Amino acid sequence: MEFEPPLVGCIVSNRDYSFGLLKATRECSLNIPTVELAEKVVAVGNCSGRDTDKFKLAGLTAKPAKLVAAPLVAECYAILECRVADTRLVNRYGLLILEVVQAWVDTAVKQPRPLHHRGWGEFMVAGERIKLVSGMMWRRCLRPPQR
C-alpha cells in the first residue's frame, strides 16, 4: 500500500486463528513461498493452528525473527516481519494494515516463482519477466534488474 514506510494491506477472516493472534500480539511474519513449496502451502492452508502444529505437519522450519515475536518460515523465499499499523477497517472488512519493519530475501534464488492463489485449489505461478525500455522496445530479462 505504501513504499515509505512500507505498508501491506492484509485481509484476515475473523474466523481464522491468525485473526485472534494478530489482534492480541499486533505482530506477524508474512512468509512468501515459491512453487517448490506448493504442496506444503496447501497442507498448512487446510488446517488450523488452533489444533495443529503446522510446522510439524508440513515439515517446515520455524526460526526466530529479528524484530517481532512471531516465528519465520525458514524455507520461504522472502519474509516480511510486520507490525499492525492501522485497524480502522478490521471490523468492517477484516483489513489489517501492516508496517514492514524487517525484510528478508534468499539471494541464492535467482528466478523465484511465487504462487498466486486463484481459489478452488488452483494457483497461478509467476511467469516470465519482461521489461519495456525507453522507445517502447521489448527486452526479455533473464535476471532481476539492477536497481
Next chain:
Amino acid sequence: MEFEPPLVGCIVSNRDYSFGLLKATRECSLNIPTVELAEKVVAVGNCSGRDTDKFKLAGLTAKPAKLVAAPLVAECYAILECRVADTRLVNRYGLLILEVVQAWVDTAVKQPRPLHHRGWGEFMVAGERIKLVSGMMWRRCLRPPQR
C-alpha cells in the same frame, strides 16, 4: 477484498488525474490487460488524462459501460465496472474501496496472460496454472477449472 458483494481495494495517488475524477464521480472501470497490450499499458501509464487523450494516444477503443459513466477499454481481457463504496482511508493512504457492480470477460481468450507491474518498467507475466487435487497430487491445468 470481499466476494459478496465483490469489493476491490485500490490505491490511487492524490497526484493522479484519476483521483479527482474518482472523488467527483465515485465511479470507474478497472480494465485488465494481457501481455499483448503491454506497450500500450506503458504508454498510457506514462502520460496524464489531464492533457492527453489516452485512447487516441495508444490506439485503444472506448466503449460504453453498462452501469457506470466511465468508459471501458474494449481491448482488455476483463473489465470491472465499479462504484466507490468506502472512502474512510482515502486521505491517509489513498485507499478506495470499490464495489464491482458489473463484470466482463472475453471468453474467447482461453489462456489469458495478465501483467503484474514490478516497478521500473518491469512486469511479471502470469505463468502456468497448477492445481493441487485431494491426496496432494499434482495436475497441470490446460484450461480454467469448471466451477
